[in-house]
Amino acid sequence: MSDPPPAFREDKPRGLRGGDLGDPEERPMSLPLAAVWALSITFLFVWFLAVLVAIRPSAQSDLVSTFGCQAVAYLLGLFGILRLHAPHASIRDFLGIRPTHLAFFPLAVLLGLALEAPIGALYDLIARRWPTPREGELELLNTLASGTAIEQATLGLVLVVLGPALEEVLFRGALTRPLLRRYGAPVVIVATAALFAIAHFQPQKFLPIGLFGLALGMVRYASGSILPAMLMHATYNAVPFVALLGASADVGAAEAVPTDAPRPFDLRQLLIDPASLPPAAVAGSTVLAALLLAAVFALAARSKTATQARHRDHA
Template sequence: MSVPVAAGWVAGVSFLFLWLLGVTASFRPAPELDVVSSFACQAAAYLLGLFGVLQLHAPRASIREFLGLRRTHAAFYPLAVALGFALEGPIAALYEQIERRWPSGISDAELVRVFVEASAVERAALGLIFVALGPTLEEVFFRGALTRPMRRKHGAPLVIATTAVLFAVAHVAWQKFLPIAIFGVALGVLRVASGSLVPPILLHATYNAIQCFALLSVADAGHVNEVPAAAGAALPETTSMPAWLVAASSACAL
């Protein structure tokens, strides 16, 4: 798979995702942030993209083998968790500096409000999406479906850089591009070094778990308008955007 083809797959999946969100939003008289619905749209788009990549680039391959769902050296698992904790601070600080220099004019309080108003069961569902399902879905596509066919044609550095950039651009808000691209490089390096998709999923999940814990802490305190500074790079944009685009950023949040 060439770089332009990989970019085309990401563009196609992203447009399908946004279209599904637009259709979903059109059936709501007063659209609001709905993390579950937006994630369902993202999952549908990404899984269709995965199916398309498999059919065109590896029609006879085992899905597990193609995605890299295999065991690796045991040391990569604690390393992935440690990287999740180590990267959270610098990435959040970088995003905060970018947001301060070039303000997006967008509030992140809406997602906090969702957590504040959610029941215990709803919070568990949100946590499952942000910590487990979301990271797995994105890693399956970017470090799985795109990485394997690209490695047949390009060296590891180019593949890591390309998937990191595409991963960042898919997250809607340009203020997040550099922080997320850096995070994508870490995910790509771990994927190539371990030879498995499991460590990147674990790294991504660990990073998201920190953000989710910060959101829950604010929600438990009842401070709807106070957004954890550390969560800035991972929270969705809310105000001054169409509801379907808000949901897009929510589902694509780190």
């Protein structure tokens, strides 16, 4: 009898097999390099927008055009990070687009709602000491008031869905996994939150947005998936958008009033003012947010699905 044929052996290294965790060719990312990536992508976004405004000045106040420039810059940055740090990785797995325990999703929605009051109050406190221009909010309010239903829906899609998803793909996706290959979760959560804050330009927003970024990072790490963080970010953005949409309806109704009729309101009064919230409401929302974060980590410790998802990040 002839000898049996030798067992089949793959030439592909173990780490590159589809069913295995990890990729030996994935390169860790240092904190300085993460800062370089984030700042370079932000600079590219600003440069694209400056070029567009030079060609078409009206683009400066066009939110959709601004998002288009941001999307191009972020996607180019994502391509560069993938090519350098994980050329053979699955894009979905690298970004953390994976299933997790379903309870993370309602927790993310509630957390996005609960954080609105304390973060808004903190920003208002800072803005009182170092005021910031609100022309952008007023322009958005006027756009919503004068725009068609399609234009309003487009703005909502950008502000509530596409914008948050794009930012999460970069900060809790493309930067998070390579950082986790070198640092522990607390360092990565703080670092990505800081870079997320800096990318929003205004120094008055650094602390409020940084705190929001910390909460997003905690949800992202605890769940092992970027999807709950995306939902939380979208919920957080939806609250002021819905408020502005309601205010724009008031503006539209007021514009129908004859010019000689009294107008007892000011556009600025229609903008969200966290300072008008009772301190008890802000304190209650803060406590609720802390309890929800505790629930997130309790679920993370008990859920096998979340544990497996987190292992994918560390593989």
